[in-house]
Amino acid sequence: MVYAIDLEGVLAPEIWPALGSHFVLPDLALTTRDLGDFDELMRRRVAATRSRGLTLAHLQGVAHAVEPFLGARDFLGRLRSLGQVVIISDTFHEFSEPLVQKLGGHSLFANRFELDAKGMLEGFKLRIRGQKERIVSGFHGAGFPVAALGDSLNDLSILKSCDWPVLYRPVELLRQEFPKAPVAHNLDEALVHLTAAWRESEKNGSKA
Numbered sequence: 001m002v003y004a005i006d007l008e009g010v011l012a013p014e015i016w017p018a019l020g021s022h023f024v025l026p027d028l029a030l031t032t033r034d035l036g037d038f039d040e041l042m043r044r045r046v047a048a049t050r051s052r053g054l055t056l057a058h059l060q061g062v063a064h065a066v067e068p069f070l071g072a073r074d075f076l077g078r079l080r081s082l083g084q085v086v087i088i089s090d091t092f093h094e095f096s097e098p099l100v101q102k103l104g105g106h107s108l109f110a111n112r113f114e115l116d117a118k119g120m121l122e123g124f125k126l127r128i129r130g131q132k133e134r135i136v137s138g139f140h141g142a143g144f145p146v147a148a149l150g151d152s153l154n155d156l157s158i159l160k161s162c163d164w165p166v167l168y169r170p171v172e173l174l175r176q177e178f179p180k181a182p183v184a185h186n187l188d189e190a191l192v193h194l195t196a197a198w199r200e201s202e203k204n205g206s207k208a
């Protein structure tokens with residue numbers, strides 16, 4: 001079993017809004033809920049950091065201080081006893097690697113920044129955006145069933161393509177997309193649903 005878990009909103013708070021309030025840059029605080037076009041959203045975020053002369057190191061000073069939600073590390077530890085844990089997120093490796101270490105050092109699949117000579121953000125490589133479904137089909141191709149946990153519309157494709165979608169405090173539109181999927185309101189409930197998925201996959205004789 002592979003557990004594909006979302007990061008922001010599930011295991012830890014959102015990083016960009018934290019940057020937005022720290023640097024008092026409203027354009028950094030915008031999320032996909034405000035602006036549906038992720039490329040446009042990222043262009044505005046990059047432009048905002050450049051307008052203030054912020055380098056990646058400045059941003060990392062704040063991003064690296066973000067702490068996981070209480071219980072998130074234990075939650076992943078329990079899942080790890082049932083299968084493989086991968087964190088699949090629209091975040092950026094440069095922001096989130098320390099956070100993932102605090103969560104127990106599981107595999108992170110995320111995007112990367114492009115920097116200019118001064119160390120300021122210049123662009124981005126979206127390795128994950130639009131690719132979540134392909135990651136799931138890769139695991140399927142290798143014979144692994146996949147259970148996924150996500151909270152927002154950017155998790156839609158992974159939740160649709162996996163074998164056991166579990167919604168975490170979902171936005172209403174996501175809930176409507178998955179009328180039959182279990183909904184977890186906290187990580188304890190999520191663990192119950194994901195353990196049930198493991199039991200079912202064991203019954204089906206799938207790889208663990």
Ligand SMILES: [Mg+2]
Nearest residue numbers: 006008009151
């Ligand atoms: Mg999320």
